[in-house]
Amino acid sequence: xxxxxxxxxxxxxxxxxxxxxxxxxxxxxxxxxxxxxxxxxxxxxxxxxxxxxxxxxxxxxxxxxxxxxxxxxxxxxxxxxxxxxxxxxxxxxxxxxxxxxxxxxxxxxxxxxxxxxxxxxxxxxxxxxxxxxxxxxxxxxxxxxxxxxxxxxxxxxxxxxxxxxxxxxxxxxxxxxxxxxxxxxxxxxxxxxxxxxxxxxxxxxxxxxxxxxxxxxxxxxxxxxxxxxxxxxxxxxxxxxxxxxxxxxxxxxxxxxxxxxxxxxxxxxxxxxxxxxxxxxxxxxxxxxxxxxxxxxxxxxxxxxxxxxxxxxxxxxxxxxxxxxxxxxxxxxxxxxxxxxxxxxxxxxxxxxxxxxxxxxxxxxxxxxxxxxxxxxxxxxxxxxxxxxxxxxxxxxxxxxxxxxxxxxxxxxxxxxxxxxxxxxxxxxxxxxxxxxxxxxxxxxxxxxxxxxxxxxxxxxxxxxxxxxxxxxxxxxxxxxxxxxxxxxxxxxxxxxxxxxxxxxxxxx
Amino acid sequence: xxxxxxxxxxxxxxxxxxxxxxxxxxxxxxxxxxxxxxxxxxxxxxxxxxxxxxxxxxxxxxxxxxxxxxxxxxxxxxxxxxxxxxxxxxxxxxxxxxxxxxxxxxxxxxxxxxxxxxxxxxxxxxxxxxxxxxxxxxxxxxxxxxxxxxxxxxxxxxxxxxxxxxxxxxxxxxxxxxxxxxxxxxxxxxxxxxxxxxxxxxxxxxxxxxxxxxxxxxxxxxxxxxxxxxxxxxxxxxxxxxxxxxxxxxxxxxxxxxxxxxxxxxxxxxxxxxxxxxxxxxxxxxxxxxxxxxxxxxxxxxxxxxxxxxxxxxxxxxxxxxxxxxxxxxxxxxxxxxxxxxxxxxxxxxxxxxxxxxxxxxxxxxxxxxxxxxxxxxxxxxxxxxxxxxxxxxxxxxxxxxxxxxxxxxxxxxxxxxxxxxxxxxxxxxxxxxxxxxxxxxxxxxx
Numbered sequence: 001x002x003x004x005x006x007x008x009x010x011x012x013x014x015x016x017x018x019x020x021x022x023x024x025x026x027x028x029x030x031x032x033x034x035x036x037x038x039x040x041x042x043x044x045x046x047x048x049x050x051x052x053x054x055x056x057x058x059x060x061x062x063x064x065x066x067x068x069x070x071x072x073x074x075x076x077x078x079x080x081x082x083x084x085x086x087x088x089x090x091x092x093x094x095x096x097x098x099x100x101x102x103x104x105x106x107x108x109x110x111x112x113x114x115x116x117x118x119x120x121x122x123x124x125x126x127x128x129x130x131x132x133x134x135x136x137x138x139x140x141x142x143x144x145x146x147x148x149x150x151x152x153x154x155x156x157x158x159x160x161x162x163x164x165x166x167x168x169x170x171x172x173x174x175x176x177x178x179x180x181x182x183x184x185x186x187x188x189x190x191x192x193x194x195x196x197x198x199x200x201x202x203x204x205x206x207x208x209x210x211x212x213x214x215x216x217x218x219x220x221x222x223x224x225x226x227x228x229x230x231x232x233x234x235x236x237x238x239x240x241x242x243x244x245x246x247x248x249x250x251x252x253x254x255x256x257x258x259x260x261x262x263x264x265x266x267x268x269x270x271x272x273x274x275x276x277x278x279x280x281x282x283x284x285x286x287x288x289x290x291x292x293x294x295x296x297x298x299x300x301x302x303x304x305x306x307x308x309x310x311x312x313x314x315x316x317x318x319x320x321x322x323x324x325x326x327x328x329x330x331x332x333x334x335x336x337x338x339x340x341x342x343x344x345x346x347x348x349x350x351x352x353x354x355x356x357x358x359x360x361x362x363x364x365x366x367x368x369x370x371x372x373x374x375x376x377x378x379x380x381x382x383x384x385x386x387x388x389x390x391x392x393x394x395x396x397x398x399x400x401x402x403x404x405x406x407x408x409x410x411x412x413x414x415x416x417x418x419x420x421x422x423x424x425x426x427x428x429x430x431x432x433x434x435x436x437x438x439x440x441x442x443x444x445x446x447x448x449x450x451x452x453x454x455x456x457x458x459x460x461x462x463x464x465x466x467x468x469x470x471x472x473x474x475x476x477x478x479x480x481x482x483x484x485x486x487x488x489x490x491x492x493x494x495x496x497x498x499x500x501x502x503x504x505x506x507x508x509x
Numbered sequence: 510x511x512x513x514x515x516x517x518x519x520x521x522x523x524x525x526x527x528x529x530x531x532x533x534x535x536x537x538x539x540x541x542x543x544x545x546x547x548x549x550x551x552x553x554x555x556x557x558x559x560x561x562x563x564x565x566x567x568x569x570x571x572x573x574x575x576x577x578x579x580x581x582x583x584x585x586x587x588x589x590x591x592x593x594x595x596x597x598x599x600x601x602x603x604x605x606x607x608x609x610x611x612x613x614x615x616x617x618x619x620x621x622x623x624x625x626x627x628x629x630x631x632x633x634x635x636x637x638x639x640x641x642x643x644x645x646x647x648x649x650x651x652x653x654x655x656x657x658x659x660x661x662x663x664x665x666x667x668x669x670x671x672x673x674x675x676x677x678x679x680x681x682x683x684x685x686x687x688x689x690x691x692x693x694x695x696x697x698x699x700x701x702x703x704x705x706x707x708x709x710x711x712x713x714x715x716x717x718x719x720x721x722x723x724x725x726x727x728x729x730x731x732x733x734x735x736x737x738x739x740x741x742x743x744x745x746x747x748x749x750x751x752x753x754x755x756x757x758x759x760x761x762x763x764x765x766x767x768x769x770x771x772x773x774x775x776x777x778x779x780x781x782x783x784x785x786x787x788x789x790x791x792x793x794x795x796x797x798x799x800x801x802x803x804x805x806x807x808x809x810x811x812x813x814x815x816x817x818x819x820x821x822x823x824x825x826x827x828x829x830x831x832x833x834x835x836x837x838x839x840x841x842x843x844x845x846x847x848x849x850x851x852x853x854x855x856x857x858x859x860x861x862x863x864x865x866x867x868x869x870x871x872x873x874x875x876x877x878x879x880x881x882x883x884x885x886x887x888x889x890x891x892x893x894x895x896x897x898x899x900x901x902x903x904x905x906x907x908x909x910x911x912x913x914x915x916x917x918x919x920x921x922x923x924x925x926x927x928x929x930x931x932x933x934x935x936x937x938x939x940x941x942x943x944x945x946x947x948x949x950x951x952x953x954x955x956x
Contacts, residue, residue, distance in 0.1 A: 084773075087604025090578065093595055097583035111559040115582040128560045165602055188773060224775070224886070231774065231886045276912070276950035277742040307551065309660055311700060387563065424881035426893075429660065430695070430702035432910065434880030434893030456882045456891040456912045456950070462700045504739070506882075506912020506950030507891045 036199065036211040038146035043073045043201050047097075047117045051144055054203045056119065057101065058141040060126035062205055065135035066103035066110065068367075069126070070204035072344060073099050073117075074386040078196035079160070081168045083176045084189065088169055098386035101126045105133040107306075107372060111389045142207030149212060149341035150348050153334050154241035159215035160195035163244050168193050171219065171247055171254045178258030179223040179236070183266050187231075188224035191258060193217070194239075202346035210346045215241050216337065216490060218479070221258045225265035232271070232453065234264025235421070235438065237479060240337045240492075264421065264439055271453035274440065274507035280416035281457065281503040282409055282443065287421045289478030289493030292399045294425040295433045295461040296327060297493070298484070300354045300362075301380070301392040302369035304429055311431040311462060312360060320360045321465035324402055327355040329364060331379060331395035337479050338395040338491040345381035345390050352378040355465075366392045384487035391485060398494040402471025406497040409470045411446040417505050418443050419457065422478075431461040456506035464500050472497035517542055518682055520566075520584070521674035528570055528593050529676055533600070535571030535611045536593075536676045539810060540564065543669030546636065550643045551661045560636075570596040571611065575603040608837040614678040617807050617814045621683045625801035628713035631666050631688040639664040642720055646692045649724035653694075655732030660693035660704055662724075671806075679812035687803065688717055692727040696735050703895075703909070705731040705877060709934055713801050730876065734895055737909035739951040746872040747913060747947045748865055748899070751930060753875050754855055754939030761883045761890065761917055762793065763850045763937070766820055766828075768835025770885050777888035777918055778826060786826045787921035790858055793821040795830055795844070797851030804851035804936035811847040818844045821921075855939035858927025862941040865926045867902035873949060874899055875913065888917040891950075912950035920944045 036042070043049040054071065061069035076096040082089055099122055100113040110132025112125035160168070176191035195217040203209045218239030225232055236259070238252040246252055283291055304310030312320065321327075331340045331349035340349050345367050354362050363369070366381030369392055381390035410418065418441040427433040440452040477494045521538040528536035542564040549557045566589065567580045577600035579592045621627065647662035667687040674680045689710025697703045707727035709718050718726075749758060770776040778786065797815025799805055808814050811833050819827050831839065832847035845851075866874060879893035891914035897904035928941030 083604075085606075087606055088602070089604060089606060090576070091599040091603055092577070093579040093592065093599070095579075095581035095583050095588060095592065097581075097588075108555055109557040111557065111561070113561045113563075115564060115584070125561060131560075132555070132558050165599060169602065188775075190773075224773075226774075233775070233886060276914070276948060277953045278951075279953075309658065309695065311702060387561070389557065389559070423884075426880045428704050428879065430697070430704050431700065432879065432893070434882070434912070436880055436882040436891065454882075454884070454887075454889045454891050454914070456880065456893065456914070458880075458893045458910055458912050458950070460700065460910065504910060504912065504950060504952075506893070507914050507948075 036213050038148045039209070039211065040201050041211045042075060042199055049073065049117055053119050053122070055141060055144060057122045057126045058203065058205050060123045061101050061103045061130050062139050062141060063127070063137050064130040065133035065138050066105045066130060067139050068104040068205055069102065070202060070345065071099055071101045072383065072386055073201040074198065076196055076198040078194070080192060080194045081172050082190065082192040083172045088172070091165070096385060099125065100386040100389070101129045102389055103129040103132050104368060108132045109368070109389055113387050139205060141205045144203060144209040145207050146209045149210065151332060151341060153332050153339045153341055154215055155243065156197065156213045156215055158243035158245055159197060160217050160244060161197045167244065175219055175221050175254035175258040178255035179221050179262040182259055182262030183225065185225045185227050185269065186223050186262050186265060187226045190222045193219050200344065202344070204346065208346050210342055212341050214340070215243065217242055219247065219254055219257050221261040223261040223265045225269050227269050230269055232265055232268035234261045234268060236260030239479060240335045241339055242335050267451045268439055268453050271439070271451040274417060274452045274455040274505050276505055276507050278502050278504050280413045281500045281505065282413060282416065282418045283495065283498050283500065284418060284420045285406070285472065285474045285476040285495055285497045287478045288419060288495045290422050290425045290480060291435060292327065292495050293394060293397050293478070293480065293482065293491060293493035294427045294435070295464060297394045297397045298427050299431060299461055300364050301394070302363040302365045302373060303392050305363050306369050306372040309429045311429070315360050318360060319358050321355055321358040322468045323358040324471045325355055325358050325465060325468055326400035327398065328353045328400065329394055329397045333396050336396050336492050340395060343379040343381045344383045345377065347377045347379040347381065349379035352380070364392045364394060366390050382489050384489065388487050391487065393484065393489045394482065394491050396492045396494065399496065399498065401473050401475055401496050404470045404472050406472045406474050409472055409497050409499050410443060410448060412470065412499065413443045414445060416443040417452070417455065418448055427461070433461060434458045454507045458504045458506060464503065467501040468498055469501050470499040517670065517672040518674065518680065521672050522680070524589055524593055525674045525676055527590065528597065531594060531597055532572065533570045533597050534573055537569040537611055537811070538674050539567045540672045541669060543667060546639065546666045547663060548636065548640045548643055549661050549663040550640065550647055551659055553644060553648065555640055556661065568592060568596055570600050571609060572597060572600040574605050574607050574609050575600045576606065576609040577603060608834055610833065610837065611675050611677045612811050612813050612833040612843060614812065615814055617681060619798055619807040619814065621807055623800065624798065624805050624807060626685040626712045626805050628686050630714040631686040632668055634666070634714065639666065642690060646690060646720040646724040649721055650692050650694050650728040653725060653728035653732060655696050655735055656694045656728050657697065658695040660695055660706065662692040664690045673810070673812050675812060681808055681812060683807050685712060685806070687712055688714055690717060690723055692723050694728055694731045696731045703731050703734040703737065705734065711801055711803060712805065716801060733897065734907045734909060737895065737907035739910050740898060740908050740949060742949060742951050742953065744946050744948050746869050747944050748869065748872065748874045749942045750874065750876050751932070751939055751941055753878060754942045755935060755937045757878055757892070758920065758942065759853055759855060759937045759939050763853055765885045765888065765917065766830050767849065768829055768831035768839060771829050772835045772838045775886045777886065781826050784826055785824050786918065787821055787824040788924040789824045790924050790927045791821050791824050791921060792856035794819050794856060795846065795850050795853045797845055799852045799933065802852045802933050802936065806851065809845045809847040811843070813843045813845040813847060815845045815851055850937065852933065853937045854931065855942065857929050857931035857940045860926045860928050862928045862930050865928055865941050865943050866899060866904065868926065868943065869899045869902060872899045873908065873913070874904055890915055890917060913947045914950065915947040
């Protein structure tokens with residue numbers, strides 16, 4: 001979103017990742033291979049937060065007349081190891097602990113949080129949140145019923161929480177070495193491994209009490225190539241809600257990621273500037289999920305629908321895209337970076353279809369949007385930490401496969417542009433977007449020719465949705481961290497190769 | 510909600526000592542503690558209200574020339590003790606890095622009081638007043654001709670105390686406040702919608718504009734875009750409005766003069782110190798001691814005193830912006846920029862903004878950008894743009910869905926006019942600036 005937030009010098013982040021030691025803090029609390037048992041799990045065992053306390057905090061939250069309250073307990077340990085200049089240069093460990101308490105009063109939201117899990121401080125935060133309403137208590141807190149998520153789409157067994165620092169260092173070194181050795185024109189490599197394990201417990205005034213344990217890992221490699229005056233950087237990355245075994249699988253081994261980054265850098269050395277102007281554009285499957293996410297996904301987030309600020313708010317049931325287009329979001333894809341067993345409001349996740357053969361059929365909801373629009377939440381309420389209130393977000397957003405062979409799609413373009421990897425993208429509520437293409441190709445007479453750098457794609461989502469002319473039968477996923485209202489969320493977006501009749505390509509002439 | 514400074518100093522000192530005792534050769538403990546208040550209104554109603562206290566401890570541990578970092582929002586004794594122990598173990602397993610070191614303690618001469626970074630009036634302002642300010646700004650904006658919808662208005666106040674202790678003898682603490690308000694609006698019809706707005710404030714209440722000023726500025730920025738269309742692909746002179754000078758030119762330049770980018774050869778300004786990199790008209794400064802500005806502080810996150818650094822002087826590159834590590838690596842001294850830029854600005858020139866517009870036959874007045882299309886290694890820029898098309902020295906129609914592209918090296922050398930309209934509204938600020946040429950990407954060029 002084009003949401004503009006000022007830099008604030010209060011350090012509220014905690015979003016950074018950090019490196020674990022084999023003798024980590026809470027190894028005794030890991031529930032190998034299973035979900036945390038129903039209940040407050042580690043928040044009770046380790047931090048002394050009992051069911052009775054939760055009940056009291058929720059009662060305090062509703063004491064001034066709010067009609068719904070929930071709380072979000074978070075404990076997260078994040079680790080990072082980074083190699084550059086041929087040494088392990090940085091290692092970091094970050095611990096996040098806290099509770100966020102929310103009170104809904106009609107369309108209004110009150111929010112308070114604290115890192116101190118004493119009953120007194122939690123109640124104080126609850127009373128702050130309660131102030132959004134200003135009357136006597138009207139709603140009561142139901143008795144808490146501990147439930148488990150109805151599915152498990154990732155495991156904590158063999159997660160990085162069990163890996164030693166030496167294991168991590170070995171992986172980072174393997175990725176670094178592969179990139180550095182790929183070509184003598186590679187002059188600089190940065191390789192990093194980030195991993196985390198997040199425990200959450202969500203309880204609400206309707207009596208829900210549910211916990212989840214969520215692993216996440218990612219290896220990133222940046223490789224810089226130099227030749228003459230030209231200096232370019234290629235990127236490789238792979239990860240998800242995976243354990244260490246993922247990085248022993250061909251295609252996602254650290255050395256594969258390092259080689260990917262180096263290959264891209266070497267290709268960019270010979271890249272030319274794009275031909276600016278309107279032209280047919282083919283979006284390759286490798287990374288073009290980011291286009292679906294930004295340009296197509298954001299307007300379906302239902303906060304923009306009930307506020308009527310999204311370009312899609314009044315288009316439910318209408319044809320908004322070419323009949324070749326089916327789009328859905330599925331948070332239940334096993335081990336995917338964007339997947340969740342339950343969302344950050346405790347709603348069980350499920351697949352949500354947004355566009356079916358060109359027709360808008362649904363939105364991505366959190367509890368508030370679902371309530372205001374008179375539907376049920378489909379489990380898309382997410383938050384970046386206990387310090388922020390949940391908002392509707394994407395998870396794994398996918399443009400469904402079509403029938404065309406990818407080669408056939410390229411062959412159909414006489415003169416145009418092919419986008420392969422991206423360095424960023426942004427969309428406004430108005431539907432206007434831009435993408436920075438890291439590596440693209442010219443299409444000339446139905447063939448990919450020269451590699452292209454410095455290209456920008458610009459347009460509006462309404463236009464590109466209608467102008468999708470061909471959809472391929474392949475599929476690949478972009479891994480990202482989406483920023484909205486200052487909150488980061490781990491996501492993926494999948495696409496086949498697809499073609500847009502005409503799009504504006506910018507860049508130096 | 511801010512705890513007494515002494516409690517945090519004691520906590521930081523305790524863990525600095527503990528780290529030394531356990532075998533660290535250097536320890537830095539930094540604690541941020543504070544509170545925030547955010548009220549967001551939309552369509553005349555309070556929509557969200559957030560109020561909370563927050564704390565975070567950051568740790569850097571050195572064992573000889575190896576370093577490890579850690580942070581925590583859990584302040585329990587057992588967690589913090591374990592965090593230090595873990596960091597010492599991790600540092601030992603890291604690579605030897607001769608540049609990793611704490612700065613030698615320098616005397617901080619700036620007095621927090623002279624810097625005007627703390628204003629109790631911001632904190633004493635009643636919540637009802639903050640909410641009614643935001644409601645008022647929204648209501649005024651909605652009355653402006655052409656505004657069709659509010660995207661929300663907000664009022665935010667922040668109170669923070671930073672405490673820093675290191676084993677080289679540095680011990681310091683300061684408290685700062687921020688208060689600002691925002692208003693964003695939508696305009697346009699059908700599927701051709703536009704959004705923009707304004708945000709303004711500072712470290713003291715006096716920096717907050719009247720709600721009318723905030724609202725009309727915000728509304729004016731979006732209504733002037735209504736009916737925007739594309740133009741043909743072509744090369745024309747471009748005028749940067751002050752917010753775009755700040756966000757695009759200065760924001761990008763800041764990343765190119767950053768010690769890390771320079772050291773890693775990810776900047777087109779590598780090895781260019783002392784060289785002419787811009788037109789004579791260009792003076793660019795970073796000043797962490799400007800009273801009452803967003804980026805002002807007595808010392809940076811390593812305890813190095815903030816200062817005024819001239820980055821570009823009459824077109825000549827004079828300094829990079831450095832922390833201790835990249836300073837040592839580049840054989841220079843830290844410039845007190847461990848947190849990046851402080852107050853980064855482009856010094857005002859002599860031209861009136863209206864004269865700058867008058868000087869253009871055919872060109873673009875750039876009012877906003879979308880996207881992140883900048884590459885520090887090459888200096889290349891290619892980014893989505895909004896603006897007003899200029900013909901015969903006058904804005905004639907709004908434009909959108911175009912891209913502007915060039916290279917920052919070329920842009921800086923091609924600066925033809927610099928406005929006299931510099932104002933310190935943010936932590937990065939600039940005047941109106943005219944450059945000789947950029948490539949506009951739009952519809953296919955005729956002929």
